[in-house]
Amino acid sequence: MNHLLSTILTVLLAIFVFAVSSTSAQAATVVIYHHVSENTPASTSLSPEDFIKHLTLFEELELEVVPLSKLVNAIQDKQDVPSNWVAITFDDGFTSVYDNAMPELQKRKYPFTVFVNPDKVGPSKLYMDWQQLREITKAGGEIANHTLAHENLVQTGLTLNEIKANLAAAEKAITENTGQAHNMVAYPFGEYNDIVKTALKELGMVGFAQHSGAIDKYSDLQALTRFPAAGIYANPNTLKNKVLSLPFSVKSYSPTDTTPINNPPKFVVELAKKDFYQSQLACFVSGFSDPVKPTWIDDLTFEITATDVIGLGRVKYNCTAPSISHAGKYYWMSKLWINLDGTD
Numbered sequence: 447m448n449h450l451l452s453t454i455l456t457v458l459l460a461i462f463v464f465a466v467s468s469t470s471a472q473a474a475t476v477v478i479y480h481h482v483s484e485n486t487p488a489s490t491s492l493s494p495e496d497f498i499k500h501l502t503l504f505e506e507l508e509l510e511v512v513p514l515s516k517l518v519n520a521i522q523d524k525q526d527v528p529s530n531w532v533a534i535t536f537d538d539g540f541t542s543v544y545d546n547a548m549p550e551l552q553k554r555k556y557p558f559t560v561f562v563n564p565d566k567v568g569p570s571k572l573y574m575d576w577q578q579l580r581e582i583t584k585a586g587g588e589i590a591n592h593t594l595a596h597e598n599l600v601q602t603g604l605t606l607n608e609i610k611a612n613l614a615a616a617e618k619a620i621t622e623n624t625g626q627a628h629n630m631v632a633y634p635f636g637e638y639n640d641i642v643k644t645a646l647k648e649l650g651m652v653g654f655a656q657h658s659g660a661i662d663k664y665s666d667l668q669a670l671t672r673f674p675a676a677g678i679y680a681n682p683n684t685l686k687n688k689v690l691s692l693p694f695s696v697k698s699y700s701p702t703d704t705t706p707i708n709n710p711p712k713f714v715v716e717l718a719k720k721d722f723y724q725s726q727l728a729c730f731v732s733g734f735s736d737p738v739k740p741t742w743i744d745d746l747t748f749e750i751t752a753t754d755v756i757g758l759g760r761v762k763y764n765c766t767a768p769s770i771s772h773a774g775k776y777y778w779m780s781k782l783w784i785n786l787d788g789t790d
Contacts (some may be wrong), residue, residue: 452503459760464724465743469755470526471609472526472527472529472581472662472663473527473661473662473691473692473693474512474517474527474528474531474532474533474660474661474662475531475532475533475614475660475661475673475688475689475690475691476514476517476532476533476534476535476654476670476671476672476673477500477532477533477534477535477634477672477673477674477675477688477689477745478535478536478537478654478656478672478673478674478675478676479492479497479534479537479543479544479547479675479676480536480537480538480540481540481543481676481678482494482497482536482542482543482546482547483540483542483545483546486540486542487681488677489676489678490626490676491542491676491677492675492676492677492680492738493502493680494546494547494550494590496680496682497546497547498550498662499682500675500680500682500685501550501551501554501556502682502687503682503686504532504689505554507530507686507689508530508535509530509531509532509689510528510530510531510532511532511533511534511554511556511557511558512531512532512533512557513533513559513586513588514533514535514557514558514559514588514590514628514630515588515628515630516569517531517533517661518628518630518652518670520663520668521661521662521663521665521667521670522667523721524582524650524663525571525663526662526663527661527662527663527690532689533557533558533559534551534556534557534558534559535558535559535560535561535632535654535672536558536559536560536561537561537592537632537634538561538562538563538566538573538592538596539560539561539562539563539566539567539573539574539579539592540573540574540681541572541573541574541578543560543574543582544574544578544581544582548582548585548587550580551585551586551587555586556586556731557587557588558586558587558588559584559587559588559589559590559628559630560579560582560587560589560590561590561591561592561630561631561632561654562574562579562589562590562591562592562620563592563593563594563595563616564594564598564616564619564620564623565594565595565613566596566605566767567579567623567697569757570588570736572773576623576624579623579624580623580624583624583625583626588626588628588630589620589624589626589628590620590626590628590630590631590632591613591616591617591620591628591629591630591631591632592616592631592632592634592652593612593613593616593631593634594615594616595613596634596635597612597629597634598634598635598643598735599612599633599634599637599638599645600637600638600639600642600704600784601637601784601786604609606641606644606645608644608681609641609642609769610645610648610649613631613645613646613649613651614649617629617651621749622653627647629651629652630651630652630653630654631646631651631652631653631654632653632654633653633654633655633656635656635760636657636760636782637655637658637704637760637782637784638653638668638669638704639703639704639705639784640702640703640704642668643668643669646668647668649785651668652667652668652670653667653668653669653670654670654671654672655670655672655782656672656674656743657671657762657764657780657781657782658671658672658673658674658688658764658777658778659671659673659691659693659778659780660691660692660693660695660760660778662693664693664695664696665784671688671779671780673685673688675688681773687776688778690774690775690776691766691775691776691777691778692769692772692775692776692777692778693777693778693779694715694717694720694765694767694777694778694779695705695718695719695720696715696716696717696718696779697716697717697746698715699713699714699715699719699781700713700714701713704782704783704784705783705784705785706756706785708750708781709755709756709785710752710753710754710755710756711751711752711756711783712749712750712751713749713750713751713763713781714743714747714748714749715747715748715749715750715779716746716747717747718746719746720745720746721769721770721771721772721777722767722768722769722770722777723767723770724742724748726767726768727740727748727765727766727767728765728766728767729750729763729764729765730764730765731750731752731753731756731761731762731763731764732760732762732764733756733757733761734752734753734754736753738751738753738763741764750763750765750781753774754781756785757785758786759784759785760782760783760784760787761782761783761784762781762782762783763780763781763783764778764779764780765777765778765779765780766778766779
């Protein structure tokens with residue numbers, strides 16, 4: 447009897463271990479900065495001191511800072527992404543990155559990516575020039591595409607072909623001046639829609655936005671998420687949960703576009719599996735103080751609808767849930783809406 451009981455317990459333990467290990471913790475995070483300075487707009491800046499605190503946090507959490515291109519290549523190849531990977535990015539190519547961020551990154555031999563607008567590279571002292579950007583590459587940095595002149599790809603009325611021409615020209619300028627060609631685009635203002643995504647797909651490019659969440663091999667390559675880490679998001683204590691976050695196992699979601707069909711818009715998510723309790727799924731809508739209660743359609747499908755019409759501009763639905771299998775980690779996802787007409 448004792449032998450039989452021992453065998454049963456062994457089998458049950460093996461099943462439990464398999465169930466836990468099969469719940470993926472394979473996910474990486476990307477952080478986004480703009481200015482690293484105390485003399486630039488507060489909403490997109492963090493001080494050099496806080497930036498050092500962020501780098502120290504990455505060290506304390508034993509995160510591996512990897513080149514963004516390495517992360518992208520792994521996702522494109524459908525490889526599992528180590529859960530301790532983090533990538534550091536900067537949008538716009540401001541000189542404060544060269545003056546204040548690069549030296550600290552060099553000390554730690556941390557790779558990083560700077561998304562630039564070729565038409566804004568020099569001669570303004572606000573932006574790095576090509577020589578400084580070439581020095582960035584020697585310091586372990588990657589130079590990537592942020593459109594020619596920081597055009598809003600959603601709101602400027604560009605056609606599909608005009609978007610493709612803009613991005614191709616920017617990529618060509620970057621390659622000619624730095625020797626790099628990563629085919630990675632950071633959307634100005636974080637804005638994109640299905641037309642923009644189609645343009646990137648046809649060019650063989652990947653796209654990074656500014657809504658939050660972890661990414662893995664199942665992530666949308668034209669809507670990759672990044673965690674803002676400056677301004678009101680600069681606190682290292684809140685950044686910790688973000689860089690340790692996990693992606694929901696999303697099987698499908700709708701709508702894929704960022705333009706609301708109705709106001710308030712409905713967002714439906716179908717999961718492949720879930721590693722959290724339904725009661726602990728918390729969702730919030732930017733501009734609303736109270737959380738929005740998700741409606742569960744079945745055990746793996748839920749929907750979110752704001753309790754009132756959303757405002758003009760960029761609005762996000764953010765959802766988090768504590769993991770059952772990975773203590774101290776949260777699943778995190780965000781849905782971007784771009785409401786341009788304000789109608790309900």
